[in-house]
Amino acid sequence: MSFILVVEDETAIAELIAINLRHAGFEVRIATDAEGANREVDRVLPDLVLVDWMLPGQTGLQLARRWRSEARTRELPVIMLTARADETDKVAGLDAGADDYLTKPFSPKELLARIRAVLRRKAPEALDSAVEVCGLRLDPATRRVTRRVETDEGEALREAKIGPTEFRLLHFLMTHPERVHSRAQLLDRVWGDHVFIEERTVDVHVKRLREALQPVQCAGLIETVRGAGYRLTQQLGSVAA
Secondary structure, three states, X not given: OOEEEEEOOOHHHHHHHHHHHHHXXXXXXXXXXXXXXXXXXXXXXXXXXXXXXXXOOOOHHHHHHHHHHOOOOXXXXXXXXXXXXXXXXXXXXXXXXXXXXXXXXXXXXXHHHHHHHHHHHHHHHHHHOOEEEOOEEEEOOOOEEEEEEEEOOEEEEEEEOOOHHHHHHXXXXXXXXXXXXXHHHHHHHHHOOOOOOOOOHHHHHHHHHHHHHHHHOOHHHEEEEOOOEEEEOOOHHHOOO
């Protein structure tokens, strides 16, 4: 299930968009201003953002430029929603980093078609892009998790043997580092909210993941945050493995 963030200050429009997106099977969150949008993006990186051009405090144009300038959000898919129909405005929106531009009023069918088109374009890149934290490299294309470690014979490349669920869990944590995720959030983002399993099941898979990361000396990357959930730290040297 793809997670879409709707950034729109007009409540009626935001709710209408959200209803149509949820009906189409998307997970949706709403932010009414730039501050709220940045807070949501910092919490969990969306699969796509729908952002209105005119927002209180900071425009959607400024938000798009900011996201494109930061490494974590550089590839974040963005569709600009606006009442501005002039060609110069469309060019400005696309130049700011928007992947598409939709002029109000628009039909729900057109919006869904644009969203699916952008997600299709972005999906192969996102799924196949390798991610690395503290020397630990996860490659979705080859399904391998590797790290160079010091041995008695010198430095060697070792592979962690990780099961499919633990692989998805590690991938999510590595692409959202330094953020605390509750068990419920992990169930939603890794297992999917259509799967009805106990939250404590997350603990079992985290334990298995840590055990799988022991041979590459990265078990300490996964931190337990008491009363909150789990976090992947980018400071392996300060954590006991």
